[in-house]
Amino acid sequence: MRLLAGAGLCLALAALALLAVALSTDHWYETDARRHRDRCRKPGGKRNDPGYMYTPGQHLPLRGEPPSSRIRSPRGGEPGGVRMISRAEDLGVRGLRERPTGARDLPLSRPYLATDPHCSRRFNSTVSGLWRKCHRDGFDKDTEELILKGIVERCTSVRYYYTSSSLPPNLSVNVTKTIRQDEWHALHLRRMTAGFIGMAVSIILFGWMVGVLGCCKQHDLMQYVAGLLFLMGGTCCIISLCTCVAGINFELSRYPRSIYSLPEEISHGYGWSMFCAWGGLGLTLLSGFLCTLAPSLSASQSAVHKPRQENGAV
Known part of the structure; x- marks a missing residue:
């Protein structure tokens, strides 16, 4: 069954070509932050997708007025004015207003907070592979201008050695320790992905060479060994792709979520x-x-076509 062996070798060569394309390109994982960036640039940064509801500041319960907020007048100790602080001002927003004495029945205006906390972070549209992470061409004009000026690099290399990233100084010790441990875990997953896919390509290439020699010399055992090598290379490829998927999911679910999670508007x-x-x-x-089926079929056919020996014939 040289036809089956030849078809198997052709498929193995096509598999090597696809794996080589995957290794040499950077489109393993893609993100598109254009919709999120456009929403954050709008006044107020409100989301208008269906099913999402805002809770405006004026519908939130008021906090009790502390005794220190009252300003007493020098006449007899009666309150000469009450300093009302809205919820937005309690959160550190400027615009503190003082309510006059004769205007107690007038409603106090409060600033409306519609700012998404994700808008304070900058998200870029990127593509990432095994070796590089790059900004997508034509997705962000501001980033393109910085790249043309040489301020920002188009691509950065993926590191397979441990380097501690810079963290905000206000994090606790436990959170910082968790982040460092997660960095080691993510690094091990990246190493496994690159290592196993390299092993897969090497084993498949070696099996293809053994299969070609088996076809040229019509050696069934070499073709069978080539088939086993292809299956072994496929196993290594399965491990590599599974660890790649696990690494991506792990990066998206790292703690704290406010640093590593992606907003819902970013498609990825x-x-x-x-x-x-x-x-x-x-x-x-x-x-x-x-390649493993071809030698067994050829052996069965040779056993069927073998002539029966006559009685007394040597």
Whole structure:
């Protein structure tokens, strides 16, 4: 069954090509922050997606007025004016107003807070692969201008060695320790992803060379070994892709969420490089099945076509 062995080798070569494309490109994971950036640039930064409800500041319960907030007049100790502090001012917003004595029945205006805490952070549209993380071309004009001026780099390399990232100084010791441990965990997942996919490509390439030699010399055992190598390479590829998916999900669920989580408006998902890797995995497993099936079929056919010996014939 040289036809099955040849088809298996062709599929293995196509799998190597897909894996090489996936390794050399940066579209494993993509983010698009344009909708989030446009919403944050609007006045107030309100979300208008269906199902989302705002709780305005004027509907929140008022806090009790502390005794120190009353200003007593020098005449007889009667209160000459009451200093009313809105909820927004209690949160540190400027605009402190003092209510006059004769205007106690007038409603006090409060500033409306519609600011999303995610708008204080800058999110960029990026693509990331095994080796680099890059800004997407044409998605953010401000970033493009900084890249043209040389202030911001288009791509940054993915580090496979530990480097402590800069953290806000107001974090507690337990939170800082958790972040450092999560950095080590994420680093191990990245190392496993790159290491196992490199092993997969090496094993598949070696199996393809063994299979070609087996087809040239018509050696069934070499073709069978080539099929086993393809299946082994597919196993390594499965481990690599699973750890890649686990690493991405781990990065999105790290603690604290206010630093590492993504807003709902940012669309993110896997790119075509990831699909090339999964396609290479499928072709590798199929080629391994064909290359291991071909020797068994040829052996069964040779046993069927073997002539029966006559009685007394040597």
